[in-house]
Amino acid sequence: MNIIETKQLTKSYGTFTAVSNVDMHIRKGTVYGFLGPNGAGKSTTMKMFLGLTQPTSGTFTIDGKSHPADRVKILSEVGSFIEAPAFYGNLSGEENLDIIRKILKLPKSSVSEALELVGLTQHRKRLAKKYSLGMKQRLGLASALMGRPPILILDEPTNGLDPVGIHEIRSLIRSLPQQFDCTVLVSSHLLSEIELMADDIGILNHGELLFQGTLEELKQNSAAKGYPTDNLEDTFLAIVENDNRKRGVRR
Template identity: 70%
Template sequence: MNTIIETHNLTKRYKDFTAVNKINLHIQKGRIYGFLGPNGAGKSTTMKMFLGLTAPTSGSFSVNGKTYPKDRREILRETGSFIESPAYYGNLTGEENLQIIQQILKLPKSSVKEVLELTGLYEHRRRPVSKYSLGMKQRLGLAGALMGHPPVLILDEPTNGLDPAGIHEIRTLIRSLPEKYNCTVLVSSHLLSEIELMADDIGILNHGRLLFEGTLTELKTHAHELGYPSENLEEVFLSMIGEDNLKRGGRK
């Protein structure tokens, strides 16, 4: 298995709270990995560790053969990210916002036009970002993440707050990225039906623990063997999380 992101007992604690608990992820190169879990499951914390925004308490991880913390800068150079709501300069145009990233990364000027065209923003490139719709701002965030053709993309809730048309647009774009850019995508979302249409592989977190990792077919087979409903991802997910919560003394 050709993995591009791998973790070894990766753990993050905040005083007496364990946000991520000894998880072992194996994210394969050139695929879309759907990262699922309820609010507070540890998805965003894991992604932030990959980006050096918070340090692991214990355990380790590697990205594209580079190990944190020794190769932190190299990891960041090879990783595009969209975490929560990206920050913009509202008084600047979409093009000008991307030109700032282009200059920081020392990329050719043509890279700005390329990502504007890829994300469908080229005709709006000279409009101030303050005049962009939410969907356009999400696409601008993706455009920024794609600058420089990073081999790894980390996207945290990229369809958050979008209407159905915007969700379809972003999903179609993300689905096309591994082939167009030869990249690997780690994407989290609360929209399970979208992940089902988008992802090649699934990882499910609950209370910081990894409950499952594998393909969607493997997940449904696993659910069927356990006696869970397995018609769609939402049914499997809710059953798996509910059973884990019951084992913890909580409620389904």
């Protein structure tokens, strides 16, 4: 069963098309790794799912609910982490999460649970402005996990983390479908991490979806075309570079 589906989803800004006729399908209870070079349209796609920008054309459904008719219901089921999370610097990490808790009308225990999940319990009283970049990323992830939403949309969640932090967050994301019965859409430039956490892969380039399917399907598809299959990064680069050649694009 697919929990997110798009049909011909398109977003244009004047003469520039950021997302072009994308047909995505994200299976319930999986981690979907969303890949693409900078400017490929990944963040724009995620922002459309969250109602932060409106599609120019096409449609999408999330958990059987259609946009824009069910926009509020969709948002109630989605936890998100898009770009650099914004917090009140003069409030502690715990106090920032408590504001979100009150908005979502969640029990008080949800704050400590979220902090524990991302490893911030010991720093909960520290002011957010004194958090390192990695700690802010963890706090952003904690805010996305508040209320244990059935769908998580995470844009570069390991940005700014050291190798230990990256490993911890990757392990957390990998565990979420089983632990909370949720589905995760995650974008990252760390392809070695996506390879270790994702069930399915979507590759976007110049706004067009070049591939989507399981990692095994990607390997089979790439081997048939003579692309390297030793690791996801080499496969990804070969697919994108071939697409750029077809377009006459020099990178």
